[in-house]
Amino acid sequence: MTQHFIVIGNPIAHSKSPDIHQNFAQQVGLDIRYARQYCPDDKDSFTAVVEAFFAGGGVGANVTVPFKQMAFELCAGRGGLSNHAQVAGAVNTLLLKDGQIFGDNTDGQGLVNHIMQLGWQLEGANIAIIGAGGATRGVILPLIEAGVRQISIANRTLNKAETLVQELQHASPQIAQAKISVSTIEQLTGQFDMIINATSIGLSGDMLPLSDTLTCNHAYDMMYGRELPFLQHFTKQGATISDGYGMLIGQAKLSFERWTGKIVKNTLI
Numbered sequence: 001m002t003q004h005f006i007v008i009g010n011p012i013a014h015s016k017s018p019d020i021h022q023n024f025a026q027q028v029g030l031d032i033r034y035a036r037q038y039c040p041d042d043k044d045s046f047t048a049v050v051e052a053f054f055a056g057g058g059v060g061a062n063v064t065v066p067f068k069q070m071a072f073e074l075c076a077g078r079g080g081l082s083n084h085a086q087v088a089g090a091v092n093t094l095l096l097k098d099g100q101i102f103g104d105n106t107d108g109q110g111l112v113n114h115i116m117q118l119g120w121q122l123e124g125a126n127i128a129i130i131g132a133g134g135a136t137r138g139v140i141l142p143l144i145e146a147g148v149r150q151i152s153i154a155n156r157t158l159n160k161a162e163t164l165v166q167e168l169q170h171a172s173p174q175i176a177q178a179k180i181s182v183s184t185i186e187q188l189t190g191q192f193d194m195i196i197n198a199t200s201i202g203l204s205g206d207m208l209p210l211s212d213t214l215t216c217n218h219a220y221d222m223m224y225g226r227e228l229p230f231l232q233h234f235t236k237q238g239a240t241i242s243d244g245y246g247m248l249i250g251q252a253k254l255s256f257e258r259w260t261g262k263i264v265k266n267t268l269i
């Protein structure tokens with residue numbers, strides 16, 4: 001029997017998730033249909049889409065921009081949230097648990113798994129993360145669980161980084177015990193094992209105001225696409241680099257495994 005999945009977003013036309021999940025399904029011989037689901041950007045529409053999908057026998061849904069917080073709120077009032085979703089304040093994976101809509105978040109673990117696949121050491125690492133929005137919120141706990149020693153969060157707006165850290169420390173005892181500091185982007189200096197760009201500056205071509213004395217062994221941009229200025233900057237310094245395409249595959253793999261119970265290979269397609 002065909003199992004049905006969707007990814008809900010706005011815009012959604014260019015989502016690569018259907019291709020990625022079809023690849024996973026082929027690997028394990030499952031018959032699935034995975035569709036892109038457009039949704040108007042309001043809570044009532046989002047709730048209606050999710051309810052109709054699961055009432056119609058849908059197995060699992062991914063949630064992308066701008067609905068991850070709405071999905072969090074929906075699940076908080078229904079079937080509940082995984083610890084990663086709870087701490088991230090966002091949901092990217094919906095499923096039914098005891099007949100109720102349950103929310104998980106595989107984004108941060110998807111990043112961690114990709115970094116491990118690259119062979120970049122996280123255990124004991126000294127990491128800098130630039131940005132203090134939703135993307136950063138979702139990766140802090142998985143990075144700490146992977147054994148990072150120290151995290152420096154640098155953001156254009158300093159008080160947003162301070163508030164984020166306070167909220168995360170409040171949400172998770174593991175984060176409360178971790179070594180985390182905050183600064184502006186210009187103030188971020190010195191040598192790091194890894195620097196992660198979690199801002200939405202993306203493909204705009206604009207460059208972050210990085211200090212000349214900021215260096216790293218590995219640079220990771222959570223965005224993906226050609227010629228990201230952030231990665232070009234660290235390539236010139238001799239760092240190993242990666243964009244976030246592997247993170248996209250990594251989060252999809254974890255969602256697929258949660259829905260189907262089947263383990264798949266993380267092949268870049």
Ligand code: ATR
Nearest residue numbers: 131132133134135136155156157160198199200201
């Ligand atoms: P996301 O969910 O993708 O993290 P977000 O919550 O809107 O999106 O957060 C965007 C992040 O990118 C923020 O850290 C933002 O910095 P501010 O908190 O100062 O707004 C950062 N950002 C976006 N555009 C930027 C730019 N041009 N320069 C530096 N930081 C930028």
